[in-house]
Amino acid sequence: MSKYLTLLNILDELRKEAPIEYKKYYPIDTDLEALNKARARAYIHLFLKVKFGLLTFLERENFITDDTDDGGVDAYYLDREHKRIYFLQAKFRSSEDNFENKNIELDELFNMDLDRITKGERKYINGNNYNNKIQKLIDEIKATDDYPKYKEVVIILANLKDKYRGEQIRKLTLFPAEIFDYERCYNELVFPVVSGTFYNPKELKITISVNSKSAGNRIDYYVDTSIKECNITALFVPTIEIAKILYKYKNSILKFNPRSYLDLAGGSVNSRIQTSITNIKTNEFALYNNGITMLSDNTFYSDRVGKRSEAELIVTNPQIINGGQTAFTLSRIYEDCLKGGKSTEIFSEKEGLLKVITFSEDENGDIDEASKLELIEAISKATNDQTAVTEADRRSNEKIQIEIQETIFKTYGYFYERKRGEFGDGVRSKYIDRTKIIDRETFMRVCLSINGNSGQARRASSQQLFKREIFSVILSDNSLTKKYFFGYKCLEYLNDVQKRFEKDTNNRYGQAQYGYGLRYGKIAMVGVIAKYYTSNVKVGNFEQEVISNADLILSRWLRFEEFVKSQPDNRAYFRKYTDQDSGQEVIEVNFDNYYKGKTLTKDLNAYFK
Known part of the structure; x- marks a missing residue:
């Protein structure tokens, strides 16, 4: 019943994502020291995947600096959208007892040379050069014109004594530090990556094609319900956009859907959806499918984006409450195209109906969560009969279920x-x-x-x-x-x-x-x-x-x-x-x-x- 063994299994599967030429991820079975080093590096991969949504191995490896002369920085991530830069120091332990009980040494935090690196220094104070990955990090900082607006954050992926947390640790790291100890690892890395809920999109942009056939291409309607006022936006969107969204965000965008997290191994509905995309060149998909219903806290639409025949739809905190099965199937088709090196042209000219329900704010500009959840349950009960919603499905989002x-x-x-x-x-x-x-x-x-x-x-x-x-x-x-x-x-x-x-x-x-x-x-x-x-x-x-x-x-x-x-x-x-x-x-x-x-x-x- 060990969470640590589950973690090891995840790390070993992440190692297998490495191309064969990355030999450090494929040590021989008898070399335990090399295996532990490979797992330690995969541990950083896990963090980057879960916290920043970096789905591919090469995408993550690009940010890992852990090597000789790394300036005490094991990895970094430049979040241009939220103007933050993260510096990571990780310490993986090769036994369950050490992983859950052994603390990182302060000397290892002293070795983080962040003051010099963020000032553009290319060498240690002793004259030795930082490694090539750190040089690349310095180049990225230098190329960021508005870097002074960025907030620097240190991530310590290790256990740390309570007395060193807060301002005490900041004296060592120079910047505010966030501690990911073993409990946070299990709860915020292991569980989310297994359930596919590891990435939470706060603002999602969907690019919508607009052409002569799409004149008057959307419906914008305000509806007053017994619970609260809502806005409904309905429009046809490219199926590939829905596929990309689910491929990246997976179950994170299906949290309120009672039929979310579906194992799409079969089923007639899924088969018809797949056939209408993969085997038919015309847009029968729009006829066969009832559409997708998405919830949003804020919704913005504009066809003035500086591109001909394009528009943008921006939704905040989106959640698909109905049509999750359809969206997930599209994402699987898209994923198969990527993994098989196939063209995504099969999605071309195929669109589906998207209905976005936007909740009205209260007097303080906030969304009332109780009303929101009540409305979500009401919508859930009224979903179409494309797939029957069982009583177990209806109970799935209840508070007691989540607590259990x-x-x-x-x-x-x-x-x-x-x-x-x-x-x-x-x-x-x-x-x-x-x-x-x-x-x-x-x-x-x-x-x-x-x-x-x-x-x-x-x-x-x-x-x-x-x-x-x-x-x-x-x-x-x-x-x-x-x-x-x-x-x-x-x-x-x-x-x-x-x-x-x-x-x-x-x-x-x-x-x-x-x-x-x-x-x-x-x-x-x-x-x-x-x-x-x-x-x-x-x-x-x-x-x-x-x-x-x-x-x-x-x-x-x-x-x-x-x-x-x-x-x-x-x-x-x-x-x-x-x-x-x-x-x-x-x-x-x-x-x-x-x-x-x-x-x-x-x-x-x-x-x-």
Whole structure:
């Protein structure tokens, strides 16, 4: 359950993005020192990718200066849009204990020669030249005409003692410093890169082609809703612009979409969209697709951009609330073109409808978040039926779901999938495998069982599980999340026990040892095992606690099933009759329905006191 191991896996996948001629990223397996150096460099790549949206290896490598004579600067980034320059000092640790507990030495921060570098000095004070990457950094600063307007920021990608933070560290670094310790690494680098939410566009520009066919090319309409006033802008935009946006921002721009984070492995809707782009030269896409709905805090449109037949649409804090599936499919087509070295001409002359909903500001010029979220939910419920929105989808953005997701990741390093396909990008990039993902429906069944409703937990459909009346009672607050996760791991262990008998045709479900428990009653078992959970169990002992408590209950399950067969209230499931040939009393059992039934909880409480 180590977040550090997930980090290592991500770093190794980032190393593999390097062209083969970058040999330092491909050390031989037995050279641990070289491997750790390669991972340390990939750690910088991770930061640049997540924080600045640099998606390609070469794009990131261009900003990495870490080498001999680097002036204590491991990397930099010049943010021309927000007029900031970042200087990075990173310290990667090759063991989990050191990564989470060892602090960076102050001497390493003393070595940051930022005063001389930002003043254009080409050499150390001792006369030695800075390396070529630092020379390039100096050239970039020199070529920036309005550099005095830039804010210099030092990023320390390492642990640092609290007493050195704030003004104390500024005395060493010259400029304001931001500390990314191990916790920030896990929460702000690892989780976002796995979920594809690592880049937050504050202002997005979309270039729109305008031609003779597009006379009166947009509709601008103000609508007064029961919640607040909004502006709606509707216009046709080039599909390649939508594709580029999703390719860069991925799930960051789909946060409010209940169907976001989709794993687009198939589906008829996706296939039709793909075919209309890749196989048809004309613009059938505009006919086949219902369009994309985007939310915006501010929207600006102008066809006076100094370019013939072009206009610009600028949206602030954009989020796609409907049509995310369409947009994501376009981005995948675009990505395949880039990776396969194919032309993007397949997007030419193909446009789709974009509807931008802009929220009105209050008297203070602010956006009321409560009203905004209320309106978002209302729009979500009214979305078209291109793909059905399930009850689980509707609950995906609720506060308790987000809290559960955060708690499970921060405590155990697992990924609770509150939205379908939420971590598909991480799986596709091989950052994690699916065993690290917690299925939301299974998790809800575990929660229901632990709360004393084992029969309902097994018989309820997915739609019923996430109905408001059940969901809001079971997941009323975040206090039981760790216990629920314990139950989820117990279920995983029971599934593993069942797999041991798969090849035994005479005892496929371990019936000789555990009765019908593994075949029909695993969810009920979880509710019992979870009674042994204690909040003081350490993460390092978690797996052993699961196994020992599960084995204890498993050892008692045959006797439990004998007990329930003798209970008068269970006659509907266990019918006794006399065999006419042998004259012996026989019990006809129906454990499948029993483990869905209403007497189950009473029996569990009576037997496992």
